[in-house]
Amino acid sequence: MLYFSKLRIIFITLFTLLFIAIASSNLFNIDDDFFDKKINLGLDLQGGSYLLLEIDNTPVIEQKLQNLTTTIRNFFKDQNIKINNIKIEGQNIFFNVDDQSKQIIIDTFTDENSDINPYYPRFKSHQLNIEDTGLNLKINFSKQGLIALKTSSQDQAIEIVRRRIDEVGTNEPNILKRGNNRILVELPGLDDPMRVKSLLGKTANLTFRFVTNSDNDSFGVEKLKYEDGIDEAVVSKRIIISGDNLLDAQPQMDTQNNQTVVSFSLDRVGAKRFGKATSTGIGKQLAIVLDGKIISAPVIRDTIASGNGQISGGFTFQSATDLALLLRSGALPAPLNIIEERTVGPDLGQDSIDAGMIALAIGFLLVIIFMFVKYKIFGLITNLTLIINLFILLGILTLFEATLTLPGIAGIILTVGMAVDANVLIFERIKEELKDEKNNILAFDSGYIKSRTAIIDANITTLLAAIILFFMGSGPIKGFSVTLGIGIFTTLFSVYFIARLFTSLYVSKNRNKEKLI
Amino acid sequence: MIAFNKYYNHFNLISSILIICSLILLVFKGLNFGIDFKGGTLIELRSSDSKINVSSLRDKFSEMNLGDVSVKKFGNDTDYLIKFENKDNKKNIIEEIKVNLDKSFGNKFNFRRVENVGPKVSAELLKSGVIAISLSLAIMLFYIWIRFEWQFSLGAILALFHDVIVTLGVFSLFSLEINLSIIAAVLTIVGYSMNDTVVIFDRVRENLRKYSDIKIFELTNISINETLSRTIITSATTLLALLAIYFFGGEILKGFSLAMILGVVFGTYSSIYIANTVLVRLRVSQKTVLREDDQK
Numbered sequence: 001m002l003y004f005s006k007l008r009i010i011f012i013t014l015f016t017l018l019f020i021a022i023a024s025s026n027l028f029n030i031d032d033d034f035f036d037k038k039i040n041l042g043l044d045l046q047g048g049s050y051l052l053l054e055i056d057n058t059p060v061i062e063q064k065l066q067n068l069t070t071t072i073r074n075f076f077k078d079q080n081i082k083i084n085n086i087k088i089e090g091q092n093i094f095f096n097v098d099d100q101s102k103q104i105i106i107d108t109f110t111d112e113n114s115d116i117n118p119y120y121p122r123f124k125s126h127q128l129n130i131e132d133t134g135l136n137l138k139i140n141f142s143k144q145g146l147i148a149l150k151t152s153s154q155d156q157a158i159e160i161v162r163r164r165i166d167e168v169g170t171n172e173p174n175i176l177k178r179g180n181n182r183i184l185v186e187l188p189g190l191d192d193p194m195r196v197k198s199l200l201g202k203t204a205n206l207t208f209r210f211v212t213n214s215d216n217d218s219f220g221v222e223k224l225k226y227e228d229g230i231d232e233a234v235v236s237k238r239i240i241i242s243g244d245n246l247l248d249a250q251p252q253m254d255t256q257n258n259q260t261v262v263s264f265s266l267d268r269v270g271a272k273r274f275g276k277a278t279s280t281g282i283g284k285q286l287a288i289v290l291d292g293k294i295i296s297a298p299v300i301r302d303t304i305a306s307g308n309g310q311i312s313g314g315f316t317f318q319s320a321t322d323l324a325l326l327l328r329s330g331a332l333p334a335p336l337n338i339i340e341e342r343t344v345g346p347d348l349g350q351d352s353i354d355a356g357m358i359a360l361a362i363g364f365l366l367v368i369i370f371m372f373v374k375y376k377i378f379g380l381i382t383n384l385t386l387i388i389n390l391f392i393l394l395g396i397l398t399l400f401e402a403t404l405t406l407p408g409i410a411g412i413i414l415t416v417g418m419a420v421d422a423n424v425l426i427f428e429r430i431k432e433e434l435k436d437e438k439n440n441i442l443a444f445d446s447g448y449i450k451s452r453t454a455i456i457d458a459n460i461t462t463l464l465a466a467i468i469l470f471f472m473g474s475g476p477i478k479g480f481s482v483t484l485g486i487g488i489f490t491t492l493f494s495v496y497f498i499a500r501l502f503t504s505l506y507v508s509k510n511r512n513k514e515k516l517i
Numbered sequence: 518m519i520a521f522n523k524y525y526n527h528f529n530l531i532s533s534i535l536i537i538c539s540l541i542l543l544v545f546k547g548l549n550f551g552i553d554f555k556g557g558t559l560i561e562l563r564s565s566d567s568k569i570n571v572s573s574l575r576d577k578f579s580e581m582n583l584g585d586v587s588v589k590k591f592g593n594d595t596d597y598l599i600k601f602e603n604k605d606n607k608k609n610i611i612e613e614i615k616v617n618l619d620k621s622f623g624n625k626f627n628f629r630r631v632e633n634v635g636p637k638v639s640a641e642l643l644k645s646g647v648i649a650i651s652l653s654l655a656i657m658l659f660y661i662w663i664r665f666e667w668q669f670s671l672g673a674i675l676a677l678f679h680d681v682i683v684t685l686g687v688f689s690l691f692s693l694e695i696n697l698s699i700i701a702a703v704l705t706i707v708g709y710s711m712n713d714t715v716v717i718f719d720r721v722r723e724n725l726r727k728y729s730d731i732k733i734f735e736l737t738n739i740s741i742n743e744t745l746s747r748t749i750i751t752s753a754t755t756l757l758a759l760l761a762i763y764f765f766g767g768e769i770l771k772g773f774s775l776a777m778i779l780g781v782v783f784g785t786y787s788s789i790y791i792a793n794t795v796l797v798r799l800r801v802s803q804k805t806v807l808r809e810d811d812q813k
Contacts, residue, residue, distance in 0.1 A: 044769075052638065054637075193631075194609075194611065194612055197608075198609075201608055337635075338608070338633070338635075339634075339635035339637055339638050340633065340634050340635060340638040341631065341632065341633040341634075342630075342631070342632045342633075343628075343630065343631040343632070344629070344630050345627065345628060345629045345630065347563075347627070347629065348561065348629040348630055351767065352767055352769060355765060355766050355767030355770075356766060356767070356770075358765045358766075359761045359762045359764075359765040359766035359767075359770075360761075362761040362764075362765050363757060363758040363759075363760075363761030363762065366757040366758070366760075366761060367754045367757055367758060370750075370753060370754055370757060371754070374750060406767075406769055406770060407698055407701060407770070407773065409766075410762050410766065410770055410773060410774070413758045413759075413761060413762050413766075414705070414755070414758055414759070414762075414777070416754075416758050417754045417755035417756070417757060417758030417759065418709070418712075418751070418754075418755055418758075420750070420751065420754045421712070421747075421751040421754075421755075424746075424747050424750045424751055425716065425747055428744075428746055428747045428750075432743065450723075453719055454715065454716045454719040454720070457664060457712075457715040457716075457719060458711075458712040458713075458715050458716055459712075460660065461657060461660065461708050461711035461712050461715060462705075462708035462709065462711075462712055463708075464653065464656050464657065464660060464708065465653055465657075465704045465705060465707050465708030465711075466708070468649055468652055468653045468656065468704060469649065469701055469704050469705075472645050472646075472648065472649035472652070473649070473697070473700075473701065474642075474697070476697070476698070477697055477698065477700070477701045480698075480701050481701075484705070
């Protein structure tokens with residue numbers, strides 16, 4: 001165990017120096033992609049916001065079912081089947097047909113090449129389930145159908161979320177999918193998350209619709225409130241143009257009345273429809289509706305054929321900027337709820353770094369003094385190993401550009417405390433061996449060999465705990481498990497290669513000394 | 518040689534009482550779950566005005582209709598930790614609080630940290646915390662069962678349960694907050710306690726093979742003594758590191774390091790007085806390990 005070949009010594013030295021160099025690169029700015037690797041600081045250390053958003057798919061499902069009732073009616077009308085009493089209850093469609101048509105409908109829905117009910121061969125499932133309840137036919141989304149729907153609304157939502165956050169211009173946001181109905185947003189260095197939160201909390205569904213005062217509109221009408229929450233107006237359900245028709249939206253100062261407005265320009269289809277509506281509807285009120293609330297309802301004075309217009313509604317410059325941003329980035333397919341938020345201010349982050357570093361320095365110092373007092377020369381070897389161990393640990397974290405969190409720093413300090421364990425096991429064993437064995441070299445050899453199983457067992461148990469933490473933990477806790485886990489490997493390496501190298505050099509030199517340890 | 522075995526019965530009794538007390542506390546008093554597991558909102562504030570005191574701040578917060586609000590000093594004299602349930606999960610609650618505070622105290626507060634955990638997420642976090650701890654206990658049991666004989670496995674797992682239950686009992690007794698980092702601490706305790714037990718067991722097994730004429734009662738004592746200086750040194754350095762975190766690592770790591778300190782103390786104790794006594798009570802002998810060796 002004490003013999004090291006020259007090649008091995010060179011290898012260990014180079015390896016150690018390499019990691020010391022990598023770890024040191026955190027201190028310098030090197031203008032090179034390979035060498036300029038750095039440990040990332042977690043949100044709890046550099047400050048920033050962590051937001052977990054959940055997509056509320058209920059409105060999407062209801063809308064789809066609503067559309068489906070029309071589709072079903074039209075589809076079977078062509079086959080001369082009359083659909084009666086069609087209604088939506090919960091998330092199911094119910095309807096009645098005469099008995100001989102029942103089977104035709106069921107067959108249509110369960111056919112693998114069905115036009116009305118897509119089939120997913122991969123999951124051996126249709127999008128929709130059909131069931132004969134005896135009283136009527138029941139249609140609802142199958143499990144796979146719901147998953148497909150959720151995935152697609154998640155795909156759309158994450159795109160819109162990304163656009164909105166990019167527009168705000170935070171640095172290096174991290175936007176990830178979680179499950180099939182959640183989106184994780186990490187915004188490092190963001191001082192005030194309120195604005196982002198309010199931007200993400202809006203669906204931004206914009207429609208232009210006529211204000212009617214009669215109830216007999218062929219599309220139906222609904223009563224909507226103004227943004228102030230007090231005034232109301234009856235608005236047609238017929239949508240003239242929607243947010244999809246917008247090409248651009250910008251905040252602007254209207255010089256005529258010194259108001260902040262949002263000016264927009266429409267695409268070709270939108271411009272055409274807007275032109276038509278404004279020419280036929282002169283004198284009528286056109287309601288601008290955002291997420292079910294009326295922003296304003298100006299009276300149409302002139303035909304607007306250019307496809308450009310303005311929305312006014314008592315905006316401040318900030319609110320106009322935000323509305324323009326929302327309109328530019330598009331509407332979310334479904335509302336988002338913030339179900340978890342963690343925000344750390346930059347000064348608390350810096351305080352945490354300082355406290356962590358002080359704790360690390362003091363912990364390190366205490367352990368080093370303790371080991372030196374207890375073991376003298378072998379304490380020095382352990383301490384030197386401990387320092388190299390720390391560098392290798394930091395080097396590996398740097399190499400993988402791992403994220404360091406406050407619990408992660410705690411993990412490093414804990415590693416410092418526990419890393420001496422393996423060396424202590426070995427040294428204590430050597431001491432015992434020296435009681436019966438007078439040959440120093442043989443005693444050291446058997447000390448290393450006999451302590452090995454205990455060291456391996458002990459480290460595997462800690463490693464298992466770290467692995468479980470890694471998979472079950474979130475955010476900062478993950479950071480802890482990473483440093484704890486990597487710490488185990490670096491500890492074993494430094495104990496079995498570096499400390500053993502030093503020990504072997506010392507023991508070979510003092511092979512005849514009595515009371516070596 | 519210290520006669521640890523003289524007190525096996527005494528300490529078994531004490532441990533049993535500790536475990537029963539802890540279980541009673543856990544069942545009847547319960548744990549003080551933080552917002553991670555209960556849901557709610559947490560705000561850490563720092564005031565730039567040292568004249569603002571905790572009671573005036575508390576009064577202000579109770580006027581805001583937030584339900585059950587707790588306002589406490591947090592480390593410094595100018596730092597406060599505010600917690601409330603946020604039952605209605607109001608979206609702009611932080612904004613409202615900011616406006617309210619600015620109105621009564623002027624622009625004196627810096628919002629250093631805001632955490633808001635919805636009920637769904639907190640339920641999930643609690644579930645995954647429980648799963649993580651159970652899973653780690655199961656995996657440790659399995660590992661020890663592979664590496665050692667079943668008697669050792671039982672001893673180790675009882676020691677683990679003891680450490681986890683008594684640590685949680687202390688948290689319950691003093692109403693210390695259980696949050697995500699405590700779960701991390703408990704898992705690390707599981708790893709550490711196991712580590713400590715394994716080192717002694719390893720020696721017990723070695724000695725069982727070596728001596729056929731020493732009874733397990735004596736043999737465990739010999740093994741404990743042989744590994745004692747290692748036990749002391751490793752616990753000491755680990756505790757030194759943890760004390761450094763506790764005193765200098767900032768308020769956020771206090772709970773974590775406290776749980777770890779308790780865990781290391783209990784873990785060291787249980788390796789000696791629980792894990793080993795199980796071996797004694799199960800009358801482990803040289804046959805136990807030799808039979809296993811034959812099979813291998």
